[in-house]
Amino acid sequence: MMTKAMKNRWPIPKLAACTCGRAHTPAPGMPPVLMGEESLRSAAALLQETMGPGPFMMVADCNTQPLADIISARLSSLPHTVFTFPHAAEATAQSVALIEAALPADAKGLIAVGSGSITDCTRLVSFKAGLPFAVFPTAASMDGYLSWGAPVLVDGYKRTYPAQSPAVVIADPEIYAAAPITLTQAGFGDILGKYTSLADWRIGHLLLAEYWCSAIVSSVEQVLGECMDIADQLATDPVAAATTVMQALLVTGHAMICVGNSRPASGAEHHISHYWEMRALAENQPAPYHGAQVGVACVLSAAIYEALLVRESLVEKPFEWAGRQESLSDHIIRQATVNAGYAKDAAAQVLADNPRKHVEQATQLSFEQINAWWAQCRNILEHRLPSPSMLVAALRRAGAPATPRDLGISPDWVYDAIVYARELRPILTILDVAAMAGVLEQMAERLAEESSRW
Numbered sequence: 001m002m003t004k005a006m007k008n009r010w011p012i013p014k015l016a017a018c019t020c021g022r023a024h025t026p027a028p029g030m031p032p033v034l035m036g037e038e039s040l041r042s043a044a045a046l047l048q049e050t051m052g053p054g055p056f057m058m059v060a061d062c063n064t065q066p067l068a069d070i071i072s073a074r075l076s077s078l079p080h081t082v083f084t085f086p087h088a089a090e091a092t093a094q095s096v097a098l099i100e101a102a103l104p105a106d107a108k109g110l111i112a113v114g115s116g117s118i119t120d121c122t123r124l125v126s127f128k129a130g131l132p133f134a135v136f137p138t139a140a141s142m143d144g145y146l147s148w149g150a151p152v153l154v155d156g157y158k159r160t161y162p163a164q165s166p167a168v169v170i171a172d173p174e175i176y177a178a179a180p181i182t183l184t185q186a187g188f189g190d191i192l193g194k195y196t197s198l199a200d201w202r203i204g205h206l207l208l209a210e211y212w213c214s215a216i217v218s219s220v221e222q223v224l225g226e227c228m229d230i231a232d233q234l235a236t237d238p239v240a241a242a243t244t245v246m247q248a249l250l251v252t253g254h255a256m257i258c259v260g261n262s263r264p265a266s267g268a269e270h271h272i273s274h275y276w277e278m279r280a281l282a283e284n285q286p287a288p289y290h291g292a293q294v295g296v297a298c299v300l301s302a303a304i305y306e307a308l309l310v311r312e313s314l315v316e317k318p319f320e321w322a323g324r325q326e327s328l329s330d331h332i333i334r335q336a337t338v339n340a341g342y343a344k345d346a347a348a349q350v351l352a353d354n355p356r357k358h359v360e361q362a363t364q365l366s367f368e369q370i371n372a373w374w375a376q377c378r379n380i381l382e383h384r385l386p387s388p389s390m391l392v393a394a395l396r397r398a399g400a401p402a403t404p405r406d407l408g409i410s411p412d413w414v415y416d417a418i419v420y421a422r423e424l425r426p427i428l429t430i431l432d433v434a435a436m437a438g439v440l441e442q443m444a445e446r447l448a449e450e451s452s453r454w
């Protein structure tokens, strides 16, 4: 029977008809989302419905503590304790251990009051303990709320642990729109990144017959367009803008659940941002927000697309391709590359987690096949991606960091990210295509130099 609390669920916008044959709306495994004003009022009922009567442990940090107090008061009918990090929480193995140590033996579930870091740590702890967890997003800053994976930094390497989706997401603007505008700007950057992640998904599908669905793509494109339309609103009406961005982030999360991986939401721009984050950690420097990095990395990735899409042939001469086929599938070369690009511990983790790159499959193709594939990609992608300058302008309208310099990222880090980030994940992205074309280093050099003048 549908209870009153359930009726207030946010309906995920219906997906258009598609031919992929999977059930999409809502995707199997999609947790209920309560979205909008008054959500807090139904929170206790929905929590009880989805996670039982408790007791629960709520997880917050020094920044989200005041919001945890508001939520705690609303959940007074449900027994719960509150664990608060005394500092701003980071998604690290140490944070996970702290939550585990604080978890009462009789807890029947966890409640995350935070954005990326708190949610991911809570997700991992709840999964390991075999308990459900709920999320009260405190910022429209990233698209991982619905995710089943928990990216956590371990020994300088960002590993995504398989975990679980929340049992319920309760997104009330009283909570998420109270965040500093820089967090909504980060969410805007994370959404902007979908331009290049969707393009990367498309080229992977065309080359390696990966699963792909037009309806899922359209759902992400739709919310991406809505966010582009309200870029200026981040300054003029931050509460309404946070709601638009939050909905876009949840729709993207739904798209990932539909697909069963992060293809609709994460490509080269995310790998570049992960690279910067790991580098900052290795060199003891503060890392900008994930979404802020993604927005800037999206501009770089779009610049690589722009440079490659003008090429009629990806590879000019058959003998060049023969040489590249060998070097791109050579494990000794790849090992040396990873060791050169990553700190020692992180390099070992990168190789252990990603022993093979999907680009190796691509190197099995003939010279004619690889160029025929590229012709197909050009046909589909030409004029579909905004130019780098349009992306910079959109980020600027939103007041978000738009260039590496805005993030405090040096030309050296731009160069290294473009050359090394592709080793972080096996999936095919535009960075791999640049390597296949033999222009990755050249592209990195050019963009390191050019982007310092953006």
Ligand SMILES: [Zn+2]
Residues within 6 Å of the ligand: 142, 143, 190, 270, 290, 291, 294
């Ligand atoms: Zn992201």
